[in-house]
Amino acid sequence: MAGYTGTKDEYLARLRRVEGQVRGIARMVDEDTYCIDVLTQVAAVTKALEAVSLGLLEDHLTHCVVDAARQSPEAGQAKIREASDAIARLVRS
Amino acid sequence: MAGYTGTKDEYLARLRRVEGQVRGIARMVDEDTYCIDVLTQVAAVTKALEAVSLGLLEDHLTHCVVDAARQSPEAGQAKIREASDAIARLVRS
Amino acid sequence: MAGYTGTKDEYLARLRRVEGQVRGIARMVDEDTYCIDVLTQVAAVTKALEAVSLGLLEDHLTHCVVDAARQSPEAGQAKIREASDAIARLVRS
Amino acid sequence: MAGYTGTKDEYLARLRRVEGQVRGIARMVDEDTYCIDVLTQVAAVTKALEAVSLGLLEDHLTHCVVDAARQSPEAGQAKIREASDAIARLVRS
Numbered sequence: 001m002a003g004y005t006g007t008k009d010e011y012l013a014r015l016r017r018v019e020g021q022v023r024g025i026a027r028m029v030d031e032d033t034y035c036i037d038v039l040t041q042v043a044a045v046t047k048a049l050e051a052v053s054l055g056l057l058e059d060h061l062t063h064c065v066v067d068a069a070r071q072s073p074e075a076g077q078a079k080i081r082e083a084s085d086a087i088a089r090l091v092r093s
Numbered sequence: 094m095a096g097y098t099g100t101k102d103e104y105l106a107r108l109r110r111v112e113g114q115v116r117g118i119a120r121m122v123d124e125d126t127y128c129i130d131v132l133t134q135v136a137a138v139t140k141a142l143e144a145v146s147l148g149l150l151e152d153h154l155t156h157c158v159v160d161a162a163r164q165s166p167e168a169g170q171a172k173i174r175e176a177s178d179a180i181a182r183l184v185r186s
Numbered sequence: 187m188a189g190y191t192g193t194k195d196e197y198l199a200r201l202r203r204v205e206g207q208v209r210g211i212a213r214m215v216d217e218d219t220y221c222i223d224v225l226t227q228v229a230a231v232t233k234a235l236e237a238v239s240l241g242l243l244e245d246h247l248t249h250c251v252v253d254a255a256r257q258s259p260e261a262g263q264a265k266i267r268e269a270s271d272a273i274a275r276l277v278r279s
Numbered sequence: 280m281a282g283y284t285g286t287k288d289e290y291l292a293r294l295r296r297v298e299g300q301v302r303g304i305a306r307m308v309d310e311d312t313y314c315i316d317v318l319t320q321v322a323a324v325t326k327a328l329e330a331v332s333l334g335l336l337e338d339h340l341t342h343c344v345v346d347a348a349r350q351s352p353e354a355g356q357a358k359i360r361e362a363s364d365a366i367a368r369l370v371r372s
Contacts, residue, residue: 050277058267058270061251065251066266069255070255077248087243087273090273091236091239092236
């Protein structure tokens with residue numbers, strides 16, 4: 001089980017939508033759509049993925065990190081270190 | 094013709110790769126892969142899309158904006174306004 | 187006491203450095219320094235502030251969030267909600 | 280002369296405000312203000328600096344890049360390359 005297992009179907013639906021959006025962008029590029037309109041669509045996909053990441057992160061903190069902190073301070077600290085690295089990657093991506 | 098028309102095939106190949114990556118993330122979620130590993134993959138896709146955006150933007154400046162600026166200062170200014178808004182959306186996404 | 191109280195002096199030193207950097211950028215602007223060089227300096231300050239935020243966030247998770255989760259699941263959940271909103275603001279800023 | 284020279288005073292006023300905000304954050308840290316409130320203030324400063332960067336970039340495109348493109352295609356291309364690198368740094372910061 002992962003932190004997001006309880007709401008897995010929602011994530012799967014969102015990712016399928018993102019996949020469709022990416023395919024739509026490829027179609028736009030193939031039809032020489034105006035650059036700015038393509039860029040607007042890419043930004044929309046990026047925002048959708050960002051929302052997925054923020055959701056996964058909250059689920060992870062709620063389940064995995066809190067569970068680890070309940071086991072032992074060391075286990076909690078290790079999970080927080082790991083989550084902080086993931087947050088840094090998210091902020092920089 | 095769009096600013097990226099000359100290198101369209103390269104963008105199409107990149108977008109197809111992104112589409113495959115998104116499908117891969119859905120598979121990871123479906124198999125309850127550890128949250129942090131899913132997050133790492135989402136960050137990789139976001140970076141790939143960011144690279145697509147930066148490439149499209151440079152093509153747009155090189156072709157569409159410079160062409161407009163050659164036609165008239167007003168046309169150039171309008172295109173720069175529009176490009177600046179796209180850059181702002183990119184920075185915030 | 188806040189989550190960062192134990193390393194407060196380090197944050198204060200970093201913020202003093204950022205303040206100096208901002209003053210340096212104002213000097214560059216006042217002397218009509220080339221735009222791209224000013225932009226490079228602004229990006230450096232943004233990165234420094236981002237590092238401050240990521241540090242504060244890790245301290246907050248380590249102390250405030252874990253302490254709340256130890257008190258009660260509800261208190262933990264409320265702190266995680268609040269931290270997730272802060273992460274979202276950080277990602278979008 | 281730089282691309283932003285015409286509106287230099289506005290940038291100087293904004294940077295002075297940012298400097299004051301950074302000093303305010305140091306004061307908050309010194310008084311052990313709650314982590315989340317400090318993070319909110321840091322995000323506000325980051326947003327203010329982002330607005331400065333976007334403004335400088337638009338001025339740069341309007342003046343320096345367009346002037347270079349008028350001189351020669353090569354000069355224009357070199358400036359666009361350089362501006363694109365600055366945009367990439369901005370997106371990643």
